[in-house]
Amino acid sequence: MTALGILLVLVLLLVVFGLLFRLQILTSIFSGSSARDFGMSNRVNAVLLILFMVIGGAAFAWSFGDNFNKMNPPIASVHGHATERMFWTTMIIIGIVFVLTQIALFVYSYKYQHKEGRRAYFFPHNNKIEIIWTVIPAIVMAGLVFAGWKEWTRITGPAPKDSVVLEVMGKQFNWLVRYPGADQKLGVVNYRMIDATNEFGFDLTDKSGLDDFVAGEIHVPKGHPVLLKIRSRDVLHAVYMPHFRVQMYAVPGMPTKFWFTPTKTTDEMRAQLGNPKFNYELACNQICGRGHFAMKLNIVVDEPDDYVAWYAQQKSFSEQNPDVLASFKQKEEKLVVKEAAAVATPATKASL
Amino acid sequence: MAANLPTQVQGGVGVTEPGISHEEHLHHDDHHHDQHWLFKYVFSTDHKVIAKQFLITGIFWAILGGTLSSLFRLQLGWPEATLEWLTPVFGKWIEAGKLSPDFYLALVTMHGTIMVFFVLTAGLSGTFSNFLIPLQIGARDMASGFMNMLSYWFFFVSGIIMFASMFIETGPAAAGWTIYPPLSALPQAIPGSGLGMTMWLVSMALFIVSQLLGGVNYITTIINLRTRGMSLSKMPLTIWSFFLTAILGLLSFPVLLSAALLLIFDRSFGTSFFLSDIYIAGQALNNTGGSPILFQHLFWFLGHPEVYIVIMPAMGMVSEILATNARKPIFGYRAMIGSLLGISLLSFVVWAHHMFVTGMNPFLGSVFMFLTLIIAVPSAVKTFNWLATLWRGNIRFTSAMLFSIGFVSLFISGGLTGIILGNAALDIQMHNTYFVVAHFHLVMGSSAFFGLFAGVYHWFPKMFGRMMDEKLGYIHFWLTFIGVYLVFMPMHYVGIAGFPRRYYAWTGFDSFSQFADLNKFISVAAILAFFAQFVFVFNFFYSIFRGRRATENPWRSTTLEWTTPVIPGHGNWPGEIPAVYRWPYDYSKPGAEDDFIPQNVPFSKTQSSNLPYESEME
Numbered sequence: 024m025t026a027l028g029i030l031l032v033l034v035l036l037l038v039v040f041g042l043l044f045r046l047q048i049l050t051s052i053f054s055g056s057s058a059r060d061f062g063m064s065n066r067v068n069a070v071l072l073i074l075f076m077v078i079g080g081a082a083f084a085w086s087f088g089d090n091f092n093k094m095n096p097p098i099a100s101v102h103g104h105a106t107e108r109m110f111w112t113t114m115i116i117i118g119i120v121f122v123l124t125q126i127a128l129f130v131y132s133y134k135y136q137h138k139e140g141r142r143a144y145f146f147p148h149n150n151k152i153e154i155i156w157t158v159i160p161a162i163v164m165a166g167l168v169f170a171g172w173k174e175w176t177r178i179t180g181p182a183p184k185d186s187v188v189l190e191v192m193g194k195q196f197n198w199l200v201r202y203p204g205a206d207q208k209l210g211v212v213n214y215r216m217i218d219a220t221n222e223f224g225f226d227l228t229d230k231s232g233l234d235d236f237v238a239g240e241i242h243v244p245k246g247h248p249v250l251l252k253i254r255s256r257d258v259l260h261a262v263y264m265p266h267f268r269v270q271m272y273a274v275p276g277m278p279t280k281f282w283f284t285p286t287k288t289t290d291e292m293r294a295q296l297g298n299p300k301f302n303y304e305l306a307c308n309q310i311c312g313r314g315h316f317a318m319k320l321n322i323v324v325d326e327p328d329d330y331v332a333w334y335a336q337q338k339s340f341s342e343q344n345p346d347v348l349a350s351f352k353q354k355e356e357k358l359v360v361k362e363a364a365a366v367a368t369p370a371t372k373a374s375l
Numbered sequence: 376m377a378a379n380l381p382t383q384v385q386g387g388v389g390v391t392e393p394g395i396s397h398e399e400h401l402h403h404d405d406h407h408h409d410q411h412w413l414f415k416y417v418f419s420t421d422h423k424v425i426a427k428q429f430l431i432t433g434i435f436w437a438i439l440g441g442t443l444s445s446l447f448r449l450q451l452g453w454p455e456a457t458l459e460w461l462t463p464v465f466g467k468w469i470e471a472g473k474l475s476p477d478f479y480l481a482l483v484t485m486h487g488t489i490m491v492f493f494v495l496t497a498g499l500s501g502t503f504s505n506f507l508i509p510l511q512i513g514a515r516d517m518a519s520g521f522m523n524m525l526s527y528w529f530f531f532v533s534g535i536i537m538f539a540s541m542f543i544e545t546g547p548a549a550a551g552w553t554i555y556p557p558l559s560a561l562p563q564a565i566p567g568s569g570l571g572m573t574m575w576l577v578s579m580a581l582f583i584v585s586q587l588l589g590g591v592n593y594i595t596t597i598i599n600l601r602t603r604g605m606s607l608s609k610m611p612l613t614i615w616s617f618f619l620t621a622i623l624g625l626l627s628f629p630v631l632l633s634a635a636l637l638l639i640f641d642r643s644f645g646t647s648f649f650l651s652d653i654y655i656a657g658q659a660l661n662n663t664g665g666s667p668i669l670f671q672h673l674f675w676f677l678g679h680p681e682v683y684i685v686i687m688p689a690m691g692m693v694s695e696i697l698a699t700n701a702r703k704p705i706f707g708y709r710a711m712i713g714s715l716l717g718i719s720l721l722s723f724v725v726w727a728h729h730m731f732v733t734g735m736n737p738f739l740g741s742v743f744m745f746l747t748l749i750i751a752v753p754s755a756v757k758t759f760n761w762l763a764t765l766w767r768g769n770i771r772f773t774s775a776m777l778f779s780i781g782f783v784s785l786f787i788s789g790g791l792t793g794i795i796l797g798n799a800a801l802d803i804q805m806h807n808t809y810f811v812v813a814h815f816h817l818v819m820g821s822s823a824f825f826g827l828f829a830g831v832y833h834w835f836p837k838m839f840g841r842m843m844d845e846k847l848g849y850i851h852f853w854l855t856f857i858g859v860y861l862v863f864m865p866m867h868y869v870g871i872a873g874f875p876r877r878y879y880a881w882t883g884f885d886s887f888s889q890f891a892d893l894n895k896f897i898s899v900a901a902i903l904a905f906f907a908q909f910v911f912v913f914n915f916f917y918s919i920f921r922g923r924r925a926t927e928n929p930w931r932s933t934t935l936e937w938t939t940p941v942i943p944g945h946g947n948w949p950g951e952i953p954a955v956y957r958w959p960y961d962y963s964k965p966g967a968e969d970d971f972i973p974q975n976v977p978f979s980k981t982q983s984s985n986l987p988y989e990s991e992m993e
Contacts, residue, residue: 258558
């Protein structure tokens, strides 16, 4: 009933607006102002354009400044400082161009608004000016490309040999983490081995996988290069770690990687921000389904010593899941028996 | 000339024969071949009617696309609020008083698909390429009126299928408008990847057919049917932009079709083009060896030219409208054509800048970063030339002019942040954040919309023989212009802070806990800006029937469409097609009597204003 009432009011309002509109047209036709009005509305619009520039520009500058601290996630990686510098340098350059061109646009619009009796300046082209404003952007862009290219190749270059290695795997809808264990070698996995317990699809017939351990959150040491090996087991996901300026897709069937060096421990960052609850977070940044917005993983940056201690405490997957290990042993034995049988049979026949 | 003219016009009536007199022509029309309304308004082969069909269909889709965005902005602005009141409309998509996350993703996906393809591709270039190409180059109609009609009806059917997909039980496609597999390939992954995705793919396949039929027609018409004297260097910039847009579409849409077909194969026939090593819903799939990244290459090989397909017609129309209303020749006509050519060429070799962090070889990333940042140069040249066109002009602020100025402003604001995103090192952080959302909504979304509005206000008199109301036009412009900036400028802040796009809510993350107020603000602005569009819708439909009658050339413009009668009939010009003698931008030429000289006025009649070399010419 209320809805109907609201609807009725809205309809009536629209009718009133319609009538007012029609009335306005008729009066303007009878008074003849529809023909004369051109100069007036032209002036109004010209003034509005200038007002828009001044007020809009001021509002933008104020709100940008007001939000500046909120919009910068604190940086916690070595390359993050470099890209951040480049980001704001580029922002300043485009900011200057933004201000100059917008001012030109609105000021010209205002200044060269229609005046009776004036004629526009016939100025079809000028090769010199055009060459200048082709070459200058080209030079600026060349500089930006070069800087970007240098940084990009450094970031995506091979990880240092002594990097801490860990694997992050995306699935609908959470992240799984695996460390290589004492031997520093990630064991073989096979997506066909995945089940409710063996979420990574460990193939435990591979010995290097026996000491691999699974963790509920990422731990990495401060000041040490970290190599993330990234996988997905169902759809696309993306590892996004805004504080470390790290992002890489997780692609089913195509392992990817990203390396970075954390510069601040979680505790240091908590102290810096004055927020004892702060945590580094890993978010999924590629649409992956219903739970996309909730695919979160905490990242803990430890002092190197704490990291080593934490690492040593972890129990391997095979140790924690003896049944899985046993099932692989069984499979292996069966295989061995079968092979032995296959080899043995002809031999026995021959001996007969 | 006669051999090239379409014989289908009026079902073979001899209206297109040159030399036929005005009276005879009308005679034909009035007495013998009164067309059935079905063929006059519905299955018409007349380019002007088809253009209006595209326009009105586009308006329908735009309203729908805008409604969807208002819905998801409700969720983003007020994540805690109850939306129980929407249950009567959306039924099970409202879960416990909130939008279901699946439905949210479906809304985002359909908003993108509708706006990019149905509004800004079909609605924009379908409308104006159809309407303006024959009128501005001096042709009776398109090269093939029948193909042109098919182009619209393929689009229509494609739209019906897409529309229907929103009403099925599992919902429409919900994997984002980029429909990356495996999410889009596996119904287990998201309900929208069931029947909804199949319908999306079928609809897009038909849409592509429509685009190709249209594109072939535009190109053929421009190459073959130009009137006497209309050399390439005398074509209005609108025609240049439509021409290059059609070429881009013709070369890139088939690649999307191939991607769609391969995806259909993966979905329905057990192939593994894009699928590999997948364990989902408790089951390991048999697919191995496919690559999801391959799909992205195929998609963006269309997807990137697509953004230029969207923006270039707007650029062309804005150039035209700025020159007309500044009463000044467009500055650097040749540079404008050159930059359009440059953009067209480069648009084919920048696609992988959407894929810097997908795991693609970093060396490729370097190459695409280099190529991407080059494309900023022709874009900059265009902007400077528009500014120079305004300089020392004598500007009339018609609604179309205001929207054109708005276009330039938005194009600058959105374009500049492309320099950040095109830089691979910076894209690591910015990829898929709201910074990207802000960037492309300004530079291709809002700008192209502004181009579309400018075009409608400017050519409405030629379409319907009446004027749109200027005051309502001003109101529409100011509400929209302010609204768009209020929506998308703050979105940059949210993006710099790293907020990921396509998130149903950010409340789960400490990193994204700030800016709840700003998101509310953006939502309010977005919804208001959306409602402001109804001023336009009212003005548009009202003016068709009740607007003030237009004159033949209300803007005192130079191009050929304004030499036709107020409402051009079949064949556009009742008598002979006018010949063209000069470029389309002779505004305020020194020595000329008036402040414009139409293209069909020979130099011999304008001795007082001719430049030295022009006096020698016809």
